[in-house]
Amino acid sequence: MPLQKSLAVLEKQGPWGLIDVDIDKPGPGEVLIRVESTALNPVDWKVQVYGVFVNEYPAILGTDSAGVVVEVGEGVTNLAVGDRVFHQGWFTNRLATFKQFTISAAEIVAKIPDNITFDQAASIPVGLGATFIGLYGKLNVRGAGLVAPWQDGGLGKYAGQPIVVFGGSTSVGQYVLQFAKLSGFSPIITTASPRNAGLVKSLGATHFIDRSTPPDDIISEVKKITGDPFEIVYDAVAEESTQNVAYDILSPGGILVLVLPSNVDKSKITPTKRIVTTSGTVHNEDNRELGVQLYSKLSDYLASGDLKPNRTETIPGGLSGIPNGLKRLQNNEVSGIKLTAHPHETK
Ligand SMILES: NC(=O)c1ccc[n+]([C@@H]2O[C@H](COP(=O)([O-])OP(=O)(O)OC[C@H]3O[C@@H](n4cnc5c(N)ncnc54)[C@H](OP(=O)(O)O)[C@@H]3O)[C@@H](O)[C@H]2O)c1
Structure with missing residues (x-):
């Protein structure tokens, strides 16, 4: 051999x-x-x-x-x-x-x-894996259970609903921003360093917040952008500090998607705000079928520029x-x- x-x-x-x-x-x-x-x-x-x-x-x-x-x-x-x-x-x-x-x-x-x-x-693949399973994977099985943009009625389905993405310049965050846009979310609010403000906006973020902003100020800046409830917050950094701010922003009934295990302060956890930790691999049987669907579409997404x-x-x-x-x-x-x-x- x-x-x-x-x-x-x-x-x-x-x-x-x-x-x-x-x-x-x-x-x-x-x-x-x-x-x-x-x-x-x-x-x-x-x-x-x-x-x-x-x-x-x-x-x-x-x-x-x-x-x-x-x-x-x-x-x-x-x-x-x-x-x-x-x-x-x-x-x-x-x-x-x-x-x-x-x-x-x-x-x-x-x-x-x-x-x-x-x-x-x-x-x-890996960044996108955490994205598509986190957003569209089976609810409570590593995902938020949203309808994917390549599925019936999925394109633009969440129009008018806000989303916050912590770490929009991470590899994962860059793909989350782009799929949030395909899903219709608006506004799309993200955190990153100022040097990456142009990058995250080019990928679909409508609002950029400097990641060094103190937690309470991040919360107030986000709430100034829209008074609508935040039913989906995606934390692509998932350090203890970002997770706790992300959880505070989340509205009752909402889902916080994390790329790492939860470190949210136990004293503030309430059953009305769900947390899922994604496992962004298409090899995971739970979300394999979704992955097969996505991989059949990826070439078109890249050729059209919908996915950068x-x-x-x-x-x-x-x-x-x-x-x-x-x-x-x-x-x-x-x-x-x-x-x-x-x-x-x-x-
Ligand atoms: N669960 C899963 O399946 C899965 C899959 C993939 C990755 N992950 C995990 O997800 C995390 C991100 O992975 P990655 O490959 O996307 O990382 P990456 O691209 O290597 O992350 C680097 C970026 O992190 C950003 N960053 C660091 N701290 C930040 C903060 N406090 N706020 C906002 N942005 C911050 C930096 O942004 P600036 O330069 O703009 O400051 C930098 O661009 C890692 O912990 C990784 O292990 C999990």
């Missing part, structure tokens, strides 16, 4: 290392993809530092991929060899994306339109550059941009 380079956490909470592994064969319904670009996510450094989510080591990580289909398994009809594609991987050595070749079920792979580069496409990828920065050295890139994410040194790496440029 031919070998490929991959980047793995060598042992639980241990160092990163390059290892040679087999290039897998696609099974029925699967495709083999030559990974041209893979994106870095905070979860990758969290797995390495905290030893969470994976049990088998060495553990190849990475779950954002864009590349070219090089082999199709039995029964695959939606993809062919040579297609430029992107998809969300998973934390098993077979499905992870910090590798030169990876496997995916074809039903959750989207074609890349001509106006989008491999790096741009690689910036999408994150801005990207490619780190040098291929897979070998990833550990330094993840350190930058861990140290909060990345702003409004997705880091990507090219596995075939590995030194």
Whole structure:
């Protein structure tokens, strides 16, 4: 069996290392993809530092991929060899994306339109996963249960309803803003650093609030923008401080979507305000069907400009550059941009 380079956490909470592994064969319904670009996510450094989510080591990580289909398994009809594609991987050595070749079920792979580069496409799956499951995933099963814009009556369905998105310049937040716009929400209010005010407005935010504004002032600024109830608040930062302000803004009957487990002050929790922590993976069976629907639409959303990828920065050295890139994410040194790496440029 031919070998490929991959980047793995060598042992639980241990160092990163390059290892040679087999290039897998696609099974029925699967495709083999030559990974041209893979994106870095905070979860990758969290797995390495905290030893969470994976049990088998060495553990190849990475779950954002864009590349070219090089082999199709039995029964695959939606993809062919040579297609430029992107998809969300998973934390098993077979499905992870910090590798030169990876496997995916074809039903959750989207074609890349001509106006989008491999790096741009690689910036999408994980951030978008947290977005679509958080907003449209089954109610109380990682999602707020809204009707998705690609479903019957979903486009513009929430016209006139406000939404607040904490962290509009995060990778996740950028996709939440764009889907909030497709869903019709208005106003769309978001927090970020002033340097990213233009970015978040270009993605659909109608109102920008400086993230350094004191919590009480954020609440009063939001309430000055509209007196309507806030039935959906999405916290794409989900630090204790943002979660508590987000919960205070939420109206009774509303849903707060978090990207991390709840840290809302227990003394203020009331049954009338629900909290869901999203799990933004299309591999989660609960929301798989929704993911399959979305992946069949993504190419059109990108071609039309309704969905814009994150801005990207490619780190040098291929897979070998990833550990330094993840350190930058861990140290909060990345702003409004997705880091990507090219596995075939590995030194
Ligand atoms: N549950 C899931 O399935 C899931 C999926 C994906 C990500 N996540 C989690 O979601 C979080 C975001 O991930 P990501 O990849 O989107 O992050 P990211 O793009 O790497 O986040 C960097 C951004 O965070 C913003 N930020 C930091 N603190 C902020 C604050 N207090 N208020 C507003 N913005 C703030 C910065 O904004 P400025 O530069 O504008 O200041 C910066 O642009 C991470 O904790 C990640 O682990 C969860």
